Amino acid sequence: MTSRSVFITGAAAGIGRHTALTFARKGYSIGAYDIDEAGLATLADEVKAVGAQILTGHLDVTDADEFSARLDEFAASHGGRLDVLINNAGILLAGAFEEIPLAAQHKQIDINIKGVTNGCHSAYRHLKATPGSVVVNIASASAIYGQAELASYSATKFYVRGLTEALDIEWGPQGIRVVAMWPLFVQTAMTANVSTGTTNSLGIKLGPQDVADAILAAVEESKVDKLIHRVHYAVGNQTRAMSLGSRFSPAWLTRVVNKKLAEPH
Numbered sequence: 001m002t003s004r005s006v007f008i009t010g011a012a013a014g015i016g017r018h019t020a021l022t023f024a025r026k027g028y029s030i031g032a033y034d035i036d037e038a039g040l041a042t043l044a045d046e047v048k049a050v051g052a053q054i055l056t057g058h059l060d061v062t063d064a065d066e067f068s069a070r071l072d073e074f075a076a077s078h079g080g081r082l083d084v085l086i087n088n089a090g091i092l093l094a095g096a097f098e099e100i101p102l103a104a105q106h107k108q109i110d111i112n113i114k115g116v117t118n119g120c121h122s123a124y125r126h127l128k129a130t131p132g133s134v135v136v137n138i139a140s141a142s143a144i145y146g147q148a149e150l151a152s153y154s155a156t157k158f159y160v161r162g163l164t165e166a167l168d169i170e171w172g173p174q175g176i177r178v179v180a181m182w183p184l185f186v187q188t189a190m191t192a193n194v195s196t197g198t199t200n201s202l203g204i205k206l207g208p209q210d211v212a213d214a215i216l217a218a219v220e221e222s223k224v225d226k227l228i229h230r231v232h233y234a235v236g237n238q239t240r241a242m243s244l245g246s247r248f249s250p251a252w253l254t255r256v257v258n259k260k261l262a263e264p265h
């Protein structure tokens, strides 16, 4: 058991909620934040039922001031410590790029890109003050190759990938680990009504608990991961195969495979 603290965005549902409960069962002190306060209230009951501490609060990750205030409050209530920040909140828009209204695409960019940027920027001083601190950014298998019918969503996850790689190098010497999780499609509200070429060809096989377990394993890194300084964590066999394949196949072949997977089924 641990007395470490974890701050999770988008914690009211899906992957964030399962992650909060998984860390609670390991004895972490939970900070659960979301725009869905009713969801946070039921989560708080479940976390307390497993005997862990929890703070909850409204947080729209696109609001940098609110993000900073919530992080400051959480760190202050843990003696200035912030052991783990999980930038999980995100939305997904599926469909033909030109048919998705621009305002909706801008909102997706605000949440998936600016939200993660706000989190990392506001959390820095707390992370730096905490030995062994970790940032977990939720990327996606859609950051392996641009995904048809998920064009701007997939592009936001390329940003998350790039930010993670860069901050890992910048912040590593300051004692802050920065890692990215790469799940393929997960059975949550996010994918409930999504039907694209790739969801149909690859299926939606992961559950939110699979991702939560992988996040915990990434935070509590194995000796091997420590030795190889692992930054990216593929979740599930499909993502592992795809990311390995894309690393060793020529660019033209990766494109052909992605085009094939995206065809209507």
Ligand SMILES: NC(=O)c1ccc[n+]([C@@H]2O[C@H](COP(=O)([O-])OP(=O)(O)OC[C@H]3O[C@@H](n4cnc5c(N)ncnc54)[C@H](O)[C@@H]3O)[C@@H](O)[C@H]2O)c1
Pocket: 009, 010, 011, 012, 013, 014, 015, 016, 033, 034, 035, 036, 039, 059, 060, 061, 062, 087, 088, 089, 090, 091, 092, 111, 138, 139, 140, 141, 182, 183, 184, 185, 186, 187, 188, 189, 190, 191, 208
């Ligand atoms: N579900 C998938 O297939 C899948 C696959 C790969 C990666 N991911 C990523 O995992 C993360 C979580 O996805 P999920 O499947 O659990 O989604 P979900 O829709 O089940 O839950 C997302 C949570 O984020 C919250 N949220 C939305 N906008 C917010 C905002 N502006 N500020 C704060 N909270 C906000 C929602 O209220 C909700 O509680 C996302 O970053 C997503 O891109 C999901």
